[in-house]
Amino acid sequence: MAASATSWATRRGIGWWALAFWIFMLVLPLMGSAFPSESFDYYMFMGQSMMVYAIAVLGLNLLTGFNGQISLGHGAFFALGAYTAAILMIDFGWPYWATIPVVAIVCFGAGFLFGFPALKLESHYLALATFTLAIAVPQLLKHKSIAGWTGGVSGLVLEKPDPPFGLPISPDQFLFYFCLLMAMILFWAAFNLLRGRSGRAMMAIRDHGMAAGTMGIDTSLYKTITFGISALYTGIAGALSAITVAYVAPDSFALPLSIAFLVGLVVGGIGSLPGCLIGGAFLVLVQNWSQSLSDVLKETFSLQYDVPSWAIYGVLLLLLMYVMPTGIAGGVLRLRGAIAGRLRRVETVRSKPLVLQSEGEKH
Amino acid sequence: MELLLQQIASGLTSGAIYACVALGLVMIYVSTDHINFAQGEMAMFSTYIAWALIQAGVSYWVAFGATMVIAFAGGLLIQRFILKPLEHAPVLALVVCFIALLSIFNSMAGVIWSFTVKQFPSPFPKGDLTGAGLVSYHQIGVVGVTVVMLGLLTCFFRFTTLGLAMRAAAQNASSARLMGVRVSWMLALGWGMAAAIGAVAGMLVAPIVFLDPNMMTGILTYGFAAALVGGIGNPGGAVIGGFVVGVLENLVGTYIIGNELKLSFALVIIVGVLLLKPAGLFGRVNVKRV
Numbered sequence: 001m002a003a004s005a006t007s008w009a010t011r012r013g014i015g016w017w018a019l020a021f022w023i024f025m026l027v028l029p030l031m032g033s034a035f036p037s038e039s040f041d042y043y044m045f046m047g048q049s050m051m052v053y054a055i056a057v058l059g060l061n062l063l064t065g066f067n068g069q070i071s072l073g074h075g076a077f078f079a080l081g082a083y084t085a086a087i088l089m090i091d092f093g094w095p096y097w098a099t100i101p102v103v104a105i106v107c108f109g110a111g112f113l114f115g116f117p118a119l120k121l122e123s124h125y126l127a128l129a130t131f132t133l134a135i136a137v138p139q140l141l142k143h144k145s146i147a148g149w150t151g152g153v154s155g156l157v158l159e160k161p162d163p164p165f166g167l168p169i170s171p172d173q174f175l176f177y178f179c180l181l182m183a184m185i186l187f188w189a190a191f192n193l194l195r196g197r198s199g200r201a202m203m204a205i206r207d208h209g210m211a212a213g214t215m216g217i218d219t220s221l222y223k224t225i226t227f228g229i230s231a232l233y234t235g236i237a238g239a240l241s242a243i244t245v246a247y248v249a250p251d252s253f254a255l256p257l258s259i260a261f262l263v264g265l266v267v268g269g270i271g272s273l274p275g276c277l278i279g280g281a282f283l284v285l286v287q288n289w290s291q292s293l294s295d296v297l298k299e300t301f302s303l304q305y306d307v308p309s310w311a312i313y314g315v316l317l318l319l320l321m322y323v324m325p326t327g328i329a330g331g332v333l334r335l336r337g338a339i340a341g342r343l344r345r346v347e348t349v350r351s352k353p354l355v356l357q358s359e360g361e362k363h
Numbered sequence: 364m365e366l367l368l369q370q371i372a373s374g375l376t377s378g379a380i381y382a383c384v385a386l387g388l389v390m391i392y393v394s395t396d397h398i399n400f401a402q403g404e405m406a407m408f409s410t411y412i413a414w415a416l417i418q419a420g421v422s423y424w425v426a427f428g429a430t431m432v433i434a435f436a437g438g439l440l441i442q443r444f445i446l447k448p449l450e451h452a453p454v455l456a457l458v459v460c461f462i463a464l465l466s467i468f469n470s471m472a473g474v475i476w477s478f479t480v481k482q483f484p485s486p487f488p489k490g491d492l493t494g495a496g497l498v499s500y501h502q503i504g505v506v507g508v509t510v511v512m513l514g515l516l517t518c519f520f521r522f523t524t525l526g527l528a529m530r531a532a533a534q535n536a537s538s539a540r541l542m543g544v545r546v547s548w549m550l551a552l553g554w555g556m557a558a559a560i561g562a563v564a565g566m567l568v569a570p571i572v573f574l575d576p577n578m579m580t581g582i583l584t585y586g587f588a589a590a591l592v593g594g595i596g597n598p599g600g601a602v603i604g605g606f607v608v609g610v611l612e613n614l615v616g617t618y619i620i621g622n623e624l625k626l627s628f629a630l631v632i633i634v635g636v637l638l639l640k641p642a643g644l645f646g647r648v649n650v651k652r653v
Binding site: 307 | 448458637638
């Protein structure tokens, strides 16, 4: 599994999914005039949330999928990014775009610092420490000593920015493209990071830390920096969410958010870049459909109360661990490999060229 | 002074509950080396079963016993059907599994019994010992039940063949298997017992914090802290850890940081113990063979 996971990062084969996603996102805001609909703004908001979640899941994937450090508390970094952006905009009057670099620095620093204790915690224990972090976040945000900045329980309300240079598009369309631009830059950067020497080092540490160390990789440095980069990605996603939703509240950053990121990671594919896009899209779709899904379930099983989206998350997580432990991205690749392998094997049986056979068995 | 005594008393009560949760965690950790993130939600779900039984007119102690049996069976089934196929899976897969169980139990409780807060009866008489509101009978009962449970567990592990077999399976699975211990069933037994202990914790805490699907989230965090303070492989340590964490939490909450930051205090304990003394107070230092 490790070998195939390594190659997903750079595998071209699944890249067309990603390409289709980006093209769809590029034209989505323009489709409003072609297909006028009352709920169009809502569709655009969904697309925008998909990108925000995809960035957050990418952050988690860099850490867990590519570096093997488990985090159940990435909601904390999402919250840090969101509040940093919100406070800079409200208390310091910064424009929304200027907050992004600051958020990046703050979240990288926080992640880097958290990475030091994480060095000493292995697998289960790291999961445990980050799990507790996720539970403690809302309490920390509500605390009265910082309530002057964070707005306490009620949170902060922001203003939506207007498009610059008098561009002839609506503020919503503009924000959408802003998110799209950020997402593309971040995914491109992650792609380059993983394709190169650092990416190989990260994955080597995941696959066998000690062996990686013997090969001359500074495992501590790479692990802490990966933690920082991961927090940076998730923090920027948080900032984008704060800017686009124009509202932050402490209780939206509780444990369910961190678990949602984990779900996105597992559904999309642990250790897959295009998988992050799938994971992000999936999270938004489930949130969107959870009410109607709940209604259907209620009717079929004649239940008395609503079925929360947690139930769907939980069942899916379990199922995926059995059926598709590598998520949708990995499942598709494997399915395609299986089909291709069978076709090739049929050919091989006919003509029996040995070279082809060994190539078919590579995966 | 009175405030201090009161805080220590209520610290011991919550400590007893953390100790129960920690005992469940230790049971699973000792037999399978896993940290069960769903321990709290399993306890919560069992408590709902007890509540439903009591609502149906069953007397408290019958419901108490029945719930323990149901929880035991449930834990056993979870190990057999959900975790056994993943025996050799990487840690991440298991963590994902536990998180899945956590979400499923939480939402199932909401689906079946709704998310509204419910009252749960206490088996102990109302009122308190000193007459000054210092120590209630329920508090004494909670501490008593925990101590009795620890005693029973210790006896079970020390004086019964089954207990010996379980210890053997945990310590050296392959040797135990050669001696005729059915290791895989011992793990299932560990899960069942953990679930039953969790059920007791849930039923003891519900009269204090009221019954709702999210009631165990914070308590589980303290349970983790307690298990780590005591050394996560040690049942006696877990109970002492529970009392230590319970009292500390109350004192620190009252005198130093205020009640709003109590959960963050658990985080500090967990990270602190893991960094400074990963073996806890009574645990053995783990040496890993490469």
